Amino acid sequence: MLRPDECYRCDMLSDATRAELTRSGLNLIPQAISIFDASLRLAVSNRSYREMFDLPPHLTEPGAAFEDTIRFLVTRGEYGPVDDPEEAVRFRVEQARAFQPHYFERTRPDGRMIAVEGAPLAQGGWVAVYTDITEIRRQEGLLRTRSEELSGQILDHAERLAAANRELAAMNASLEEAKRVLTEAEARTRQVTEMVPAHIAHLDAGGRYSFSNNQLSEVFPGARRSIVGLSIAEAVDAGTWAKIRPFWQKALTGAPQVFELTHDASGRRIRVALRPDRAGGGVYVLSTDVTAEVQAREALMHAARRALAASLTSGLAHDFGNLLTIILALQDRLARLALPQEAAADVQATIAAARRGTTLLDGIASITAPRTVVARPVDVAALLAEVAALARPSLGEGIALEVVADLKAEPLMLDSGHLQDSLLNLVLNARDALAGTGGGHIEITAKAAGQWLDLTVEDDGPGFSDPALSQATQPFFTTRPGQGSGLGLSQVYDQTKLAGGTLRLGNRPGGGARVRLRLPRRAARRLMVLVVDDEPAIRAHVRDMLTGFGHAVIEAGSLAEARGLLDLPGLGLILSDLQLGDGLGSDLAAAAPMPVLLMTSLPPGDPLREGAGVPVLSKPLDPAALAVRLMEIADA
Incomplete structure (x- = not known):
């Protein structure tokens, strides 16, 4: 039994050693063997191949052309007398290019008989084995002569059967090699499909999965991962299946389908392609998440x-x-x-x-006008209460406003001004929709949905018309000519997109309009920030800005003072002026174990600013740019 270190040395054999072992093993085989590649160049041969045909060395070296070898053998008379040597060479080269399995026997000019057995290789090219069967045929001749009792016909059949068996064995070997290559290719294809960020599948005519790359749950959150054998109605939720079913039925009739749907549970936008399987029945499926697109x-x-x-x-x-x-x-x-x-x-x-x-x-x-998002820690429930307090005096008689907030008591990073403007816009739009109906009910609801904050404004008025559903977010579109500017929903749309969210318009099943805002739900993470500047007025301005974002602030008026505060427990960020009275703020980056942000009035491109080695903000500080940097650092 090999020791582990011996196995390791076996694994570390060089390519040259492996090739030499292969060559030595082939030389011990009595049959002549040659392997030619797809371009009919010699790849491998053994000593018996050279000796059987008495070939010169240059025709047994790797790279030797098959055509040159045949020309040598034809010229020497290996195939008997020929009228046109070049035609004989061309004929045999064309046969070789066909790469067909074959077995035949022929008598050489010296009277000896050889059996030639060839098989194509899956990688291209073919292998040929030449066996000297002179003694076998002599023994068969003696047997035929001495066994008068045996029927000559039986011997003929036996010979034909033996030849057919040898040809069948050659073909089986070729098929086994092709099967091996096909199996490896199938395994590689399956691995590739499982790495694709999309769901690839095949459904039979009954709607059951016969293949899946196990990515359904990545595209449709909440769906099963292993679905082969299940029906599509079992694999996805009922609402999604109801949206897919009409397109599925059309695809079964032979019409390819490409469509998009919204996955209600996650809010994702999914593109689905259905391609009929005309050969085997059923449908091929490709589903991709195109929300960002x-x-x-x-x-x-x-x-x-x-x-x-x-x-x-x-x-x-x-x-x-x-x-x-x-x-x-x-x-x-x-x-x-x-x-x-x-x-x-x-x-x-x-x-x-x-x-x-x-x-x-x-x-x-x-x-x-340029628009920016300035995210601050916001108590959403308190903001909704403030929106209701602002909106109620303008609602008029008979219109009730209700706020329902199903949220944890945690501040979220939001632009409170944009959000308040958007909600007031939606409430006032709902009020206008209820005008002339004798009163009604408006409801604002807020809830957490995974990584999203869902805010919905509903009313029990007449709802959105079809033109409004398709055009309401376009600037200047209004259903009340002469009464509105047509900019309300357009501004809500812009503010929502700017915050990285989505806006959906629709109608309630029982009547009335429904507008849903979905915003990124980022919990506010408070940092302890060391502000370093030798100007007290600037420190006070930056301190007010940071505390407004919900962060704690410590101040230092010099580089030396800041260095003495680097070991404060809980310190999460240094925000320093680039040029201090006793040195450079960038010197803090090398000694500080926490992130460092610099601020300066130097213009972009200045050598001192470009060589800071850490992010630099321009003075006066842009609240939006600072808020984005603080969120990135807090989330890191």
Whole structure:
């Protein structure tokens, strides 16, 4: 039995040693063996091959051309007399290129008989084995001569049967090799499909999975992973199956289907392709998560519409603003005069209309204004209560507003201003939808859904019309001409996308509109931050900004003072000026065991700023940029 170190040495044999072992083993086989590759170049041969055909050395070296070997044998008379040697060479080369299994026997010019057995290889090329059967045939001849009792016909049949058996054995060997290669290829294909970030499957005509790459649960969260043998109705939830069923039925008729659906449990957008299996029946399935793609596409389309609206209105808005300024100035002058009551009322109405025009201009300006998200720790339940308190006085008689918050008492990182604006917009839209109905009910609900915060605003009014469902988030679209600017839902959409969330419009089953905001649910993680700056006023400004984000702050007025505070328990971040009175803030990065952020008034590209080695923010600090950096550090 081999010791472990001996097995290790066996595994470490060099390629040259392995090749030499193979060559030595082949040389001990009495049959002549040759292996040619797909380009008809000699790959391997043994000593018996050279000796049987008395070949020169250059024809037994790897790389020797099959055509040269045949030409040598034809010229020497190995195949008997031929009228056209080159035609004989061409004929045998063409036969070899066919790579067909074969067995035959032939008599050489010296009277000896050889059996030739060949089989193609799965990698291309073929192997041939040459056996000298002279003695076997001599013994058979003696047996035929001495055994008069035996029928010559039986011997003939036996010979044919033996030849057929040898040919069948050659073919079986070729099939076994092809089977091995096919099995390995199938294993590699299965491994590749299991690595693809999509669900690949085959369903039979009855809707049962005959193949799956076990990725269904990665695309449809909550679905089973191992589904072969199950029906599609058993593998996915009832709501998803109801959406897939019509397309599945069409695919069974032979019509390929590509469609998208929303997975209700996770909110993911899934693209499903169904390709009929025309040969075996059933359907091939490819399902991919295209949530990010759809969000990007919607954002791009919305941005394009916004840019078009801005380009069409920006010039007009400027001139219109000047006209409104003149109108308001003139009307204010008239309002100070002693006018008849009717004229005074007309002046006030004109002023109100002009001010309404300025409000519309502000909305137009907000289309192209730069937007940023400033995330702070937010108590969502308290924010909802504040929204309700702001909205209730404007709801009017008979309209009730209810808030339902099913959330843990934990602050979340959100832009409270954007979120409050969005919810107020939605509540006021719901109020307008209920106008003229004699009253109604509006409800704001909030709940956690995995990594998302779901906020829903519902009412029991008439609901969204079909045009509103398809166009409501487009700038200037309104179903109340003359009563609204058409910018409310557009702004809600923009603010939600900017925060990394989604907006879904729909109608309730019992009647009424439903708008759902889904925002990333990031728990607020408080940091202890050491602020280093030699200007007390700047430290105070940065301290107020950080405490507003919910972080604790410690201050240092110099590099030396900051170094003395590096070992404070719980210290999570250093925010320092790049240029301090007694050194560089970047010197803290080498000694500090926690992340370091620098701030400076030096412009981008300055050598001192570029060589800092840590992230650098520009002064004055942008709250949004600082908030993003703090979230990244807190989440790390």
